[in-house]
Amino acid sequence: MxxxxxxxxxxxxxxxxxxxxxxxxxxxxxxxxxxxxxxxxxxxxxxxxxxxxxxxxxxxxxxxxxxxxxxxxxxxxxxxxxxxxxxxxxxxxxxxxxxxxxxxxxxxxxxxxxxxxxxxxxxxxYDQDWWDMARQRARDAWHTAGEGAESAWHQTREGADRIGEGAESAWERTQEGAERAGRAVSDLLNNWTNND
Incomplete structure (x- = not known):
């Protein structure tokens, strides 16, 4: 030790x-x-x-x-x-x-x-005020950049159950929207300072 x-x-x-x-x-x-x-x-x-x-x-x-x-x-x-x-x-x-x-x-x-x-x-x-504000800002960034993409936490099982070429395209669009939204959330947090 x-x-x-x-x-x-x-x-x-x-x-x-x-x-x-x-x-x-x-x-x-x-x-x-x-x-x-x-x-x-x-x-x-x-x-x-x-x-x-x-x-x-x-x-x-x-x-x-x-x-x-x-x-x-x-x-x-x-x-x-x-x-x-x-x-x-x-x-x-x-x-x-x-x-x-x-x-x-x-x-x-x-x-x-x-x-x-x-x-x-x-x-x-990090405190309760920051947490509440960050969750709201991240949620807003997700909806704005994700163009309606649902949370990946809610889509994991649904995506596995989809069948067919059309569903695959829809899933890919959902994934792309989720990736854009994830980048927007990262950008939001990266640009946040103690003065915000």
Whole structure:
């Protein structure tokens, strides 16, 4: 256990080595696709900030998914060392990377947040008001960009039951609308600042 703790400490101060894909203290960090990811393993990941490389790890407390069934943001409870007063930050996909560690056949993850202090200060704080407003804005973006596409959460079984070439075309149009709407939701969240 001491070896793993040491590897994580070295990781927090060696972001440059990780980008190069080098081995750090015997743990091999990878940015390669893993195929499938466990939500539980990602929630267990430690979070490190480019703006505060010497800080203690922060933690993921939630993962936000859209109607397109895609991850749009992580909710991070910042450690006090990060300089954000222990706030809960909304970190969109554009601002973090997932690092995979393979050790003794087990895969674990760390999250590296690529944002300077100014960018961190501008990121939305996660609270009930933000949640209510974000859900409404995301819903509006979904309906506007998706041109009537229904939530993928509601369409999964219905799509599997459709038969025939005409139904396949309709399903493809629904998928295209859902993809447009998903991009609109991502854009909405990526452009949202703490001042909104």
């Amino acid at each position: 001491t070896h793993r703790s040491f590897a994580r400490t070295v990781l927090a101060t060696s972001i440059g080595l990780l980008v190069g894909g080098l081995t750090v203290a015997g743990a091999h960090a990878q940015f390669d696709p893993q195929g499938l990811y466990s939500n539980r393993a990602i929630l267990d990941a430690e979070v490190y900030f480019e703006a505060a490389p010497d800080s203690q790890p922060s933690e993921i407390v939630d993962i936000l998914l859209g109607d397109d069934m895609q991850v749009h943001a992580l909710i991070i409870r910042t450690h006090e060392d990060v300089g954000q007063d222990g706030d809960y930050l909304v970190i969109t996909n554009d601002h973090y990377r997932l690092v995979n560690h393979e050790e003794d056949g087990d895969t674990t993850h760390d999250v590296l947040v690529d944002a300077n202090e100014d960018a961190l200060g501008a990121m939305p704080r």
